Amino acid sequence: MRLSAFSTPGRFWRGNLHTHSNLSDGALPPEEVCRRYRAEGYDFMALTDHFVGCFGYPVADTVPFRAEGFTTLIGAELHSGPMSNGELWHILAVGLPPDFAPGNAPDFRVQPGMETGPEIAARAVAAGAFVAIAHPQWSGLTLADARSLTAAHAVEVYNHGCAMGCDRPDGFAIADLLLTEGRDLSLIATDDAHFSEPDHFGGWVMVKATENTPEALLAALKSGQFYSSQGPELRDVVVEGNRVIVESSAVVSVIVQGAGTGAKAVHGQSMTRAEVPLERLGASPWLRVTVIDAAGRRAWSNPVRR
Template sequence: MTDAMFAAPGTFRRGNLHTHSTRSDGVLDPAEVCRRYQAEGYDFIALTDHFVGAFGYPITDTTPYRNNAFTTILGAELHSGAMSNGELWHILAVGLPTDFAPSNTPTFQPVPDQESGAEIARRARDSGAFVAIAHPEWSGLTTEDARTIEAAHAVEIYNHGCAMGCDRPHGFYTLDQLLTEGRKLDLCATDDAHFSEPDHFGGWVMVKAQENDPDALLEALKAGHHYSSQGPLIHNVIWEDTRVIVESSAVTSVILQGAGTASLAVHGDSMTRTEVPFGRCAGSPFLRLTVMDRAGKRAWLNPVYRD
């Protein structure tokens, strides 16, 4: 059976879901951020400035920078309530309405009488946004913390800014713990670009949509019709009873992962059609795939569920 995303109509569009500008703590104005992403071959971005009072609770208007070849989705990085470590939650919300009500978050320090992270995430999802748990490793997120964000569509599993700035880029542990507990979640790779260091053009999503239109892209994100990448392309995935077939750009490794320690990798040279037997993953309630090229760049497929 062809993976549902590849069977769906449409074209893959490259986009970044996590970006900052001078409307919060970025160093470039929104127009220049959009110009640079389009110049680098992106089809869309979401400019997600920090939604705190110190910056005026911005949902940055990027509609003037849309054109026939490039579009934008409105969004923000939401903050409210403390995690277990006492620090403020970071929740990525893509597709927010412009009248999304401010939280009681004057700065990056938690204060009494705030919404919890779970509450502001639920409010964002109910308003129509695609919601992701941002940079779990950087945040020092516990599984208990992550468990509370029931409104999440996805976990940010690679954050390029966190890779370059502190070498804490991942969210795989958080994702796999939640998957093992039975949650059904997607994953996303992002830049979290501020342009204050080499934190840009390093992680993105490939979204399958019929139009490069904000509404169509948002619908596809929420449907799970996207994969994440640092470079490799995934052209097709076919799930069979005992194996998966992956068609991709030239890669050296295709790795199948399941619950617990279950995994199986196939390695080779310039592989473009790779068959991976389920092996120890055969009994797993979920499966996910990583492909890796000769330079060590990876792409990740959203989990699939076997129920």
């Protein structure tokens, strides 16, 4: 069984799904943010400013900044709540309609009668968006919180802004527990760039689609036809009998993870192909792949059910 990102037609397009401008708390105007991503070789990006009243509930119109070889997805970071810790939810929504209706979030404080996080996420999915649970570690998200957000397509497992700004970039613990409970979720790496610190060009998705258009990219995201990276390339992942065969750019470690303590790593020098036995994963109902290059940068496959 070959993971769908490597078996479906098309090519990989590099994109960032979490970015801010001065329409909310970013340092740069939308046009300059888009210019910088295009100049860095990205094929697409989503500007996802904070969807709260003090910023005017922005859903940024980035259509004017599309160009040959570069497109944009319309989105926002939605806020409502509260979570278990008493703070507002942070929910990434990419592919929103420009007229997505505001909730009752005048600022980042909890208000009486707010939509719950699950309610605003479900509303975004119904409006056509690809929805992800943003930066679980940074947010102080509990497993109970995550369980409640049943509409989400994905978990943000690496957030570069949270890595650089507070060393809390991780979402794998939450994602792995949800996968073990039977949730079908994909895994995204993002920047969460504000351009006020070195929080950009550090984590991205590689989306497999036949064309670099918002419609094709959004459909591929919802289908899980992508992988995430800080630098390494994944070129093929095949589950064959009791092993996983991984092809990639040059790496020093290839790791297959599953439920609980299930994991197996293969190490070497400049490996571009590795076969990882699955005995250590036991009866895990799912698995995913991580590769690590000599600089410590990682790439992550989406999970696959066995």
